[in-house]
Amino acid sequence: MRRVAIHQPEHLPWLGYLDKARKADCFILLDTVAFKKNYFENRNRIRTPQGWGWVNVPVLMKGKFGQTFLDAEINNQTRWAEVYYRTLLQNYSHAPFWKTYAPALEELFARPWNLLLDINLALIEFLWQAFAIPTPLQRASSLNPEGHKSGLLLDICRKAGATVYLSGPSGRDYLEEPLFAAAGIGVEYHEFHHPVYAQRFAPFVPGMAAVDLLLNEGPEGIRLLDGAA
Numbered sequence: 001m002r003r004v005a006i007h008q009p010e011h012l013p014w015l016g017y018l019d020k021a022r023k024a025d026c027f028i029l030l031d032t033v034a035f036k037k038n039y040f041e042n043r044n045r046i047r048t049p050q051g052w053g054w055v056n057v058p059v060l061m062k063g064k065f066g067q068t069f070l071d072a073e074i075n076n077q078t079r080w081a082e083v084y085y086r087t088l089l090q091n092y093s094h095a096p097f098w099k100t101y102a103p104a105l106e107e108l109f110a111r112p113w114n115l116l117l118d119i120n121l122a123l124i125e126f127l128w129q130a131f132a133i134p135t136p137l138q139r140a141s142s143l144n145p146e147g148h149k150s151g152l153l154l155d156i157c158r159k160a161g162a163t164v165y166l167s168g169p170s171g172r173d174y175l176e177e178p179l180f181a182a183a184g185i186g187v188e189y190h191e192f193h194h195p196v197y198a199q200r201f202a203p204f205v206p207g208m209a210a211v212d213l214l215l216n217e218g219p220e221g222i223r224l225l226d227g228a229a
Contacts, residue, residue: 001025001163001164002025002026002160002161002162002163002164003023003024003025003026003162003163003164003165003166003188004024004025004026004027004028004156004157004160004161004162004164004165004166005020005021005023005024005026005027005028005165005166005167005190006027006028006030006140006153006156006157006165007020007027007028007029007030007168008029008030008031008033008041008069009029009030009031009041009069009117009120009121009124009139010040010041010044010120010124011040011041011042011043011044011057011116011119011120011123012044012055012120012123012127012209012210012211013040013044013124013127013209013210014040014044014045014207014208014209014210015192015194015195015208015210015213015225016190016192016194017210018127018131018133018210018222018225019190019192019225020166020168020190020192021128021133021135022133022135022222022225023166023190024135024166025135026135026136026138026160026161026162027135027136027137027138028138028139028140028143028156028160029121029124029137029138029139029140030069030140030156031068031069031070031117031139031140031141032068032069032070032140032141032145033068033069033152034066034067034068035059035067035068035069035071035072035116037059037061041069041116041120042056042057042058042059042072042116043055043056043057044208044209045207045208045209046087046088046091046092046208046209046211046212047091047199047200047201047205047208047212048091048201049091049201051205052205052207052208053087053091055084055087055088055209056080056084057074057080057084057113057116057119058074058075058078058080059072059073059074059075059116060072060073060074060075069116069117069120070115070117070141072115072116072117073114073115073116074113074114074115074116074119076113076114081109081110081113082109084109085105085106085109088105088211089102091200092200092215094200095200095215095216096215096216096217096218097214097215097216097217097218098215100218101130101214101215104126105126108122108123108126124137125137127210127211127214130214130219131210131214131219131221131222132219132222133222138160140156143155143156143159143160144159145159149174149176150174150175150176150179150180151176151179153165153167153175154179154180154183154185157180157183157185158183158185162185163184163185163186164185164186164187164188165180165185165186165187165188166188166189166190167187167188167189167190168189168190169189169190169191169192171187171189172189175187194206194207195224195225195227197213197216197217197221197224198216198217199212199216200215200216
């Protein structure tokens with residue numbers, strides 16, 4: 001069995017994203033589709049004393065409607081990276097594992113970035129390494145995928161050698177399962193149960209970027225996903 005999951009290369013993704021990847025044999029980053037501004041593709045949520053707040057990478061949008069992830073450029077006319085890192089520092093400097101990962105995060109945000117995809121990939125790889133996630137990553141663009149909607153996902157699955165496609169739960173609303181059945185590829189739906197863990201501030205707020213778990217619980221925190229129900 002070769003279980004393949006496919007997802008947009010989200011920005012500093014949440015725990016459900018990582019859990020889906022851990023349950024797959026290959027995780028395909030769907031970098032060929034249109035970029036959606038102010039979703040979870042250029043921003044995500046972190047825990048703050050007030051509840052939660054956004055960390056954000058500004059993207060150039062004027063005259064670029066319909067641009068894909070491959071083309072989305074960062075607006076470097078603002079000092080966004082400095083603000084971003086300072087926001088992490090202000091909210092996590094007293095978290096148990098901040099000193100462990102602060103040097104890597106500071107170095108990452110000190111690099112010059114031009115494309116959103118590049119920093120998203122760097123942050124995803126950072127989380128993969130920190131949590132020792134073994135699932136290999138592959139960019140959809142490396143497969144030259146064809147088709148639209150379910151047809152696109154099926155083409156990627158075929159080219160990635162999938163025997164099972166691991167879809168998000170919302171796939172039940174749009175996925176054309178007969179196409180996959182005709183191709184001999186099974187379909188499964190990912191179900192995620194969010195764990196409760198020790199956050200820097202109380203009460204616990206779910207749905208934060210996965211870096212929240214990392215900085216509070218460290219690399220072993222990923223094991224909490226196995227026992228969540």
